Amino acid sequence: MLQKITSLTVRDVRFPTSLEQHGSDAMHTDPDYSAAYVVLDTDSGLKGFGLTFTLGKGTEIVVRAVQALAGLVVGKSLHDIVSNFRGFYRLLTSDGQMRWLGPEKGVIHLATAAVLNAVWDLWARVEGKPLWKLLVDMDPKQIISCIDFRYITDVLTEEEALGILVNAKEGKQQREDLMLNQGYPAYTTSCAWLGYSDQQLKQLCTDALQHGWTRFKVKVGADLEDDIRRCRLIRQMIGPSNTLMIDANQRWDVAEAISWVTRLAEVKPLWIEEPTSPDDILGHAAISKALAPLGIGVASGEQCHNRVMFKQFLQASALQFVQIDSCRLGSVNENLAVLLMAHKFKVPVCPHAGGVGLCELVQHLILFDYICVSADLSGRMCEYVDHLHEHFASPVVIQNAHYLTPKDPGYSCEMLESSVKRHEYPDGDVWKLQINK
């Protein structure tokens, strides 16, 4: 814990996913999955790796923001940081000059996530444990000391949060064993991106069913007739007992969301994800209320920018599924707050993943949620998308539609140096080729 952080480097790494329409949805038609990728060096030789996920253009802005935060990290020892992690979180998020750029939202918060993800990775490596295990073995009081309760004490006090963790100690070992044996249930988004042809959908669905997948998400929102055709096709492929979710990626206004999804009720979706603006708490509440009689829930969170927003989504009964994101929020620290609030409101957490590195990261958080907070698997599952894992040193392992529990020390987001080098923007070989085409 005496490791001193001697330098922080950040790189702009982009994958040309738009070429094959991977990741295409109603609002993001041509994403190049990318990351601001952070490496912390220490005087002990150990490193910490962290990232935040982006969609291509603008990654350089996040890189600049990480550089602006670097001065608050370099020179500190890991002990300095984690012995007052709440204070360190506050230092990064409440700098008297930089908080104007957020606070705790957008570019500056994405950058905070990248930096803090690297700190958590370093901590787990120092302890020789995968991050989920570091959290699971931690004393509840220490967990609480990592969380900034500012602005959420009206729904969750420190004492309540501690109580939740202490109560969940019962059965903890059995749950950990279960996770080590079977892993955490997942669903797949890989079959039905918006830019895929019907032929592609069919083929991918067939393959997925053969690999044991039972829960499928379909992108919707660009064209209603198209959505009806695509959703019927998928429902037909997967049969009545498997689970179907639909995702509009913020395409609609409130009234439009209600009428559009009502038309899709026939395919019996479990949830409609991001029906409207991620900022519209009251809009999501209205949509939730209108769709409840149809048996359709509302899910959101991948662009819910901080714990204050999640607090209100929960207060307003605006979500039936909380989708945390390992890079949108202020790393593990802020996600812990959201897991605890979701538990208090009895709303299941079904994390957002995909992109690049998000599956690797968020699997740790949802394991902690199950073992130490929710103690419940019903209605719960973690998103999975099947690409770009080959670029990681400890990629996720999926077996029988479950995330197998990671075993390597750290937070699983170390990228292969060869991949980083090839995909650095704009000077990596992959981009030089694109640009010269």
Add this chain to the structure above:
Amino acid sequence: MLQKITSLTVRDVRFPTSLEQHGSDAMHTDPDYSAAYVVLDTDSGLKGFGLTFTLGKGTEIVVRAVQALAGLVVGKSLHDIVSNFRGFYRLLTSDGQMRWLGPEKGVIHLATAAVLNAVWDLWARVEGKPLWKLLVDMDPKQIISCIDFRYITDVLTEEEALGILVNAKEGKQQREDLMLNQGYPAYTTSCAWLGYSDQQLKQLCTDALQHGWTRFKVKVGADLEDDIRRCRLIRQMIGPSNTLMIDANQRWDVAEAISWVTRLAEVKPLWIEEPTSPDDILGHAAISKALAPLGIGVASGEQCHNRVMFKQFLQASALQFVQIDSCRLGSVNENLAVLLMAHKFKVPVCPHAGGVGLCELVQHLILFDYICVSADLSGRMCEYVDHLHEHFASPVVIQNAHYLTPKDPGYSCEMLESSVKRHEYPDGDVWKLQINK
């Protein structure tokens, strides 16, 4: 209107205001008032000037974001832009890759404001009018065509918005004449920054009263006993009939806000500004409800990051005073939406100003609000802070505590080149001196 935009330059301009505690509050203890300053060049020789306000560190991040948006602007003619201004707004705010960094919030939205402010400035210059007059003379249908109604149609449709503008045509000329004669009422924040001594407060208050000021804002939130002493002092200085407002700059949680402000009720503040997180709509609603019996309203908006948030603050009766900001929102376009929604909910708009350039910009918007939307001055006033105006080519003019109506063509945010040069960070003379000290 055929002027083609040939280049966009953006510079990092910072004023070392922290040296004298100007602008200090409970959360921003040492701001260096700064701007990402944009100049659009055209092939006609006319230029457009725009800026977004920042607090020092991190301005370079906003500069990078402006550079990322530049490609969407350069090469277009003014006619291309304003003939489909809604489409152009959407282009900047909904780029398929960059919207992940917001959407419409934080760094990327501050950058959008800087760029669009410059476009509006250019438009007004081309028409040879101050911006407020460009707006006032515009056909209501054209005003509406500048607004992106996405995500707000559940409270304000295009038709309703048009109806508001058409209805307000009655008496419009008289209101314009009144503004030309007496200007728009203002209040001052210059007397009571948190870092000022009691002696300074007294002196500044005395001077302000002599200059005709009747409305005063005091920063609070760091220490309760201190606040009581300072507020009593100010109330004593200004007497019972003048107006006092207090501003906590997001310092409290919900329960703390209620109890703290209750203790300050004795000085009869008109409003408590930013009692808690700017994202906490439901928190502001709870505080509003608790303070209403004490006759204290809640004001917020300078960090309310987009129209979707303002929509909900209004829906939830969470604000009694709407404080628009000319740089936090997506320029004139998005502020028009907020003015119209506030009118629908019968909530007065009292703009945020100060910083650097904010007074210069927002005076135009509030003139438009009075002449073409609200048609009402009761309970309305625009913030004023008395510094850094000397750096502008057309600085605000205050007389008898009113903003005199600007007469020069444009949006009033052109800075003197000599000022920009001296204050550029880090290479301007002012900063070289600081750094070498």
